[in-house]
Amino acid sequence: MNRPSTDPVALFEAAREGKRLALARLMSLVERGGDAARVLGAHTYSQIGAAYTVGMTGAPGSGKSSLAAELASVVRSEQQRLAILAVDPSSPYTGGAILGDRVRMQDHVTDDGIYIRSMATRGHLGGLSLAAPQAIRVLDALSWPWILVETVGVGQVEVEIAGAADTTIVVVNPGWGDAVQANKAGLMEIADIFVINKSDRKGADDTRRDIQQMLELSSLGDWEPPIVMTVATDHIGADELWQTVGEHRSYLQESGELQVRRNLRVQAELTEIVTQSLEQRVINTMESPETAELKEKLARGEIDPYAAAARLIELSNG
Ligand SMILES: Nc1nc2c(ncn2[C@@H]2O[C@H](COP(=O)(O)OP(=O)(O)O)[C@@H](O)[C@H]2O)c(=O)[nH]1
């Protein structure tokens, strides 16, 4: 029998009663993936759909965590609750960063209406691309109405995670070429809202123009991504940003695009789960003694790679 501390369903129920430690353990289970994540997925699936997910991505140091802290204040002033998932191993919210004065997140640490969790990359298959949506679902099932996912806008997986939100915010800074860099990283395509944070610095207007020009060159739908200027460290712009998120949400709901997006998202996740489990199965087969002879034959040129592959797939299905 599972002890309560590792039984995912028991942890989920304890987390539902507001127990923070249970929630922390639950998120660790999700991070690790495997059976516990599967059980949890089945247990929570019928209880999701009410949460709204906001992704925020941009280069390291662009001010995402500072903005997240600012948004947390806005959300709390509206008596709403917000969960923040930081998928950024380089600047986790845990330990020093959260308690230090670098980011004003310490105001929120003891607030029941705010939950902050950083997720680290795991060293095995599945990784963050599967853990992040699962973590979002758990928070959704626990009735967190708003979930903000912060990821560094470098690396395909990170960009994908942020882009898989209902609303995606792309954060850039003033300075020559920042918008161009964001474009190269594939951030232009996923942006529903642009933020030029550190607008206290020189070149903010130029950056705005750069983004506008890039937007004009790309094929837009009915929603033209607004550009919001912020200075997170001076509490400027977070209200407007949150209002813009609300407008985008209304747009998605009224146009029916929210459901379309969510359908595409869950289909992409399905593909990912299938791909990764097949990949794992093939790797297991490759390592099994049964394939030793096959590999030797391949090495001796007695069988061609395609025929060997067909045999290997047969073995992995068996
Ligand atoms: N001048 C200025 N500095 C900022 C602003 N927003 C954040 N910073 C600073 O930029 C640094 C990186 O911020 P952080 O929120 O950790 O960025 P992240 O890596 O994107 O999460 C910190 O030293 C912040 O104090 C801003 O609007 N103006």
Ligand SMILES: [Mg+2]
């Ligand atoms: Mg950060």
